[in-house]
Amino acid sequence: MAILNLKNNEIQCKIVYYGPGRSGKTTNLEFIHKHFTKQVAGKMISIDTHGDRTLFFDFLPMGLGKIKGCDVKAQLYTVPGQVQYRATRELVLKGVDGIVFVADSLKVRREKNMMSLKDLHENLKKMSIDIRRIPLVLQYNKRDLEKQGFPLMPLEKMEHELNRQLKVPSLSASALTGAGVGKTLSQIMKLTLKYLQKEFHWAQDNSS
Amino acid sequence: MSANIVLSGSLKFIGLGELLQLLGGNASTGTLTLTRENCDHPGRIFIIDGNPINSEIGNIKGLDALNRLFGWVDADYEFSNESVSCEQVIKKSRMEIILDALRMVDDGEIQIVGETPDNPEAAAVDDADSSYLPVIKGPLIDYIYVVDEEEFSAGKEIVYQEKYGNWFWVILEGKVEVIRLLPEGTAPITRLADGAFIGSIGSFMRKGSLQRSATVVAVTDVQLGVMDYDLLFREYSELSAIWQSLLASLDNRLRQVTTNCAKVILNEYFAQPSIDSLNLWQCPEDEDSIYMIKSGEAVIVRGIENGYIELCALEKNDMLGYIPFLNTSHEPHSAAVYVSQDFEYIPIELTGIRKEYKRMSQTFKNLIKHTTISVSVTTGRLFDVIKAGRFGPQS
Numbered sequence: 149m150a151i152l153n154l155k156n157n158e159i160q161c162k163i164v165y166y167g168p169g170r171s172g173k174t175t176n177l178e179f180i181h182k183h184f185t186k187q188v189a190g191k192m193i194s195i196d197t198h199g200d201r202t203l204f205f206d207f208l209p210m211g212l213g214k215i216k217g218c219d220v221k222a223q224l225y226t227v228p229g230q231v232q233y234r235a236t237r238e239l240v241l242k243g244v245d246g247i248v249f250v251a252d253s254l255k256v257r258r259e260k261n262m263m264s265l266k267d268l269h270e271n272l273k274k275m276s277i278d279i280r281r282i283p284l285v286l287q288y289n290k291r292d293l294e295k296q297g298f299p300l301m302p303l304e305k306m307e308h309e310l311n312r313q314l315k316v317p318s319l320s321a322s323a324l325t326g327a328g329v330g331k332t333l334s335q336i337m338k339l340t341l342k343y344l345q346k347e348f349h350w351a352q353d354n355s356s
Numbered sequence: 357m358s359a360n361i362v363l364s365g366s367l368k369f370i371g372l373g374e375l376l377q378l379l380g381g382n383a384s385t386g387t388l389t390l391t392r393e394n395c396d397h398p399g400r401i402f403i404i405d406g407n408p409i410n411s412e413i414g415n416i417k418g419l420d421a422l423n424r425l426f427g428w429v430d431a432d433y434e435f436s437n438e439s440v441s442c443e444q445v446i447k448k449s450r451m452e453i454i455l456d457a458l459r460m461v462d463d464g465e466i467q468i469v470g471e472t473p474d475n476p477e478a479a480a481v482d483d484a485d486s487s488y489l490p491v492i493k494g495p496l497i498d499y500i501y502v503v504d505e506e507e508f509s510a511g512k513e514i515v516y517q518e519k520y521g522n523w524f525w526v527i528l529e530g531k532v533e534v535i536r537l538l539p540e541g542t543a544p545i546t547r548l549a550d551g552a553f554i555g556s557i558g559s560f561m562r563k564g565s566l567q568r569s570a571t572v573v574a575v576t577d578v579q580l581g582v583m584d585y586d587l588l589f590r591e592y593s594e595l596s597a598i599w600q601s602l603l604a605s606l607d608n609r610l611r612q613v614t615t616n617c618a619k620v621i622l623n624e625y626f627a628q629p630s631i632d633s634l635n636l637w638q639c640p641e642d643e644d645s646i647y648m649i650k651s652g653e654a655v656i657v658r659g660i661e662n663g664y665i666e667l668c669a670l671e672k673n674d675m676l677g678y679i680p681f682l683n684t685s686h687e688p689h690s691a692a693v694y695v696s697q698d699f700e701y702i703p704i705e706l707t708g709i710r711k712e713y714k715r716m717s718q719t720f721k722n723l724i725k726h727t728t729i730s731v732s733v734t735t736g737r738l739f740d741v742i743k744a745g746r747f748g749p750q751s
């Protein structure tokens with residue numbers, strides 16, 4: 149649920165990077181923060197959580213247009229994967245407008261991806277959000293590791309296992325080198341803005 | 357009520373994290389006041405242009421106070437739109453404060469006061485039972501620890517006071533009543549429901565030979581999970597000597613508080629503890645330690661209208677002090693400590709205690725939390741009886 153801030157004439161939406169621990173969520177956001185400097189507003193907040201980090205910063209997507217004359221500001225978050233971080237996860241996921249699920253391409257992490265996606269599904273359900281309705285993009289990360297000889301899951305298999313039912317846009321990426329990071333972000337921003345435009349249109353129709 | 361109050365409600369509905377984001381997004385300036393029932397000092401957060409700049413709870417100020425307020429999950433709030441003139445001591449950004457405080461809540465570094473029933477992972481106390489007894493519930497059960505299931509029909513005794521046994525059960529479904537038998541009569545203490553444990557952590561110290569300290573009777577038809585004692589005992593035996601002493605001391609505290617509660621219920625306890633020969637002991641200011649009694653004795657008391665009531669008497673190797681993630685609702689905030697002339701203590705740093713706690717299995721943590729919650733709830737029950745003047749044996 150995006151927040152309409154009439155004082156600043158802006159719509160604030162929330163994009164959350166979700167996925168198993170060490171799949172590259174923070175690497176994605178660190179890359180964005182470092183390389184998209186013109187669109188990043190303010191410093192990146194980093195909170196150390198066990199085996200993971202929670203990151204947050206404001207992002208101003210340019211060139212994607214306005215909604216009802218308002219500028220759009222996105223808040224980008226990562227969420228800690230560990231079960232114990234319930235309060236943090238709840239706050240981060242509350243009012244989420246778009247989700248990037250960062251899956252780990254390493255073969256050994258196959259189950260972790262599936263568990264984490266199931267976990268996302270359940271956490272969203274608790275907030276009455278349907279995973280099939282909310283803007284969602286899958287990112288198959290760490291594809292660069294193949295060159296270094298690490299056994300990876302073939303893209304088709306990942307697609308089959310994670311995206312067969314969801315049928316959402318999916319991209320391969322190497323967050324460490326930055327490949328696919330920008331594309332993923334732009335994809336989720338587009339989906340989210342489209343979704344919000346629809347929502348606001350609906351709100352207007354219903355209020356008239 | 358101040359005329360400037362522009363927003364008010366309960367944190368049960370909207371959490372402090374969200375509330376601060378809301379005021380932040382609105383660039384509001386003013387004072388956010390949090391109040392809790394039975395809490396002497398309200399919490400205050402001073403906000404300029406949406407950013408918290410200072411906070412206070414009584415004498416506690418700044419970020420420390422603000423962080424603690426994230427544990428007040430059942431507080432009521434009021435936001436007054438007014439100019440703020442206090443000094444800016446908090447320099448962190450709004451989101452950094454929120455995310456870090458929630459991380460501390462999740463890591464157990466900030467104490468949750470007033471658990472809500474819609475917080476199923478945390479143990480909760482439900483006062484709305486049809487009897488006047490408080491009901492202790494527990495978090496979700498890890499079935500790896502459940503080796504068998506047993507059923508008891510309503511009215512059946514599950515555990516007999518004074519009999520020997522070391523079994524632990526977890527309540528899968530239903531409600532039981534914990535009853536302390538004294539020569540003077542039968543005193544119902546608390547009720548336990550889903551997720552709560554039956555059995556005492558004291559049994560680890562004397563494997564197989566501990567007398568049950570209370571009788572437990574099924575109130576409804578209950579389904580119990582028999583806990584894997586060997587698995588739990590193995591985890592206990594791998595704990596440091598400090599943690600083992602801490603558990604022994606918590607168990608000792610629970611037993612004594614339960615006995616004193618039963619005495620009050622049965623109208624047997626009017627005598628004030630004789631603290632004339634004892635000195636009031638102030639916990640040292642250093643909040644990152646607890647204290648092991650090296651010599652002498654310490655009596656934990658709480659004031660009542662015309663004197664004191666003894667909660668428990670501790671001796672050598674018992675522990676004193678406040679552990680933020682294991683609150684017994686005793687010293688230093690809710691009870692006073694009186695000590696004998698020869699009292700000496702050894703400070704023990706909480707850092708090590710906390711580190712070891714984090715490494716424990718969730719089930720073992722739940723078992724420990726169940727004990728501290730039982731201490732807290734039984735103490736509460738004792739004072740409820742005094743306040744309500746509900747003395748005399750229960751039928």
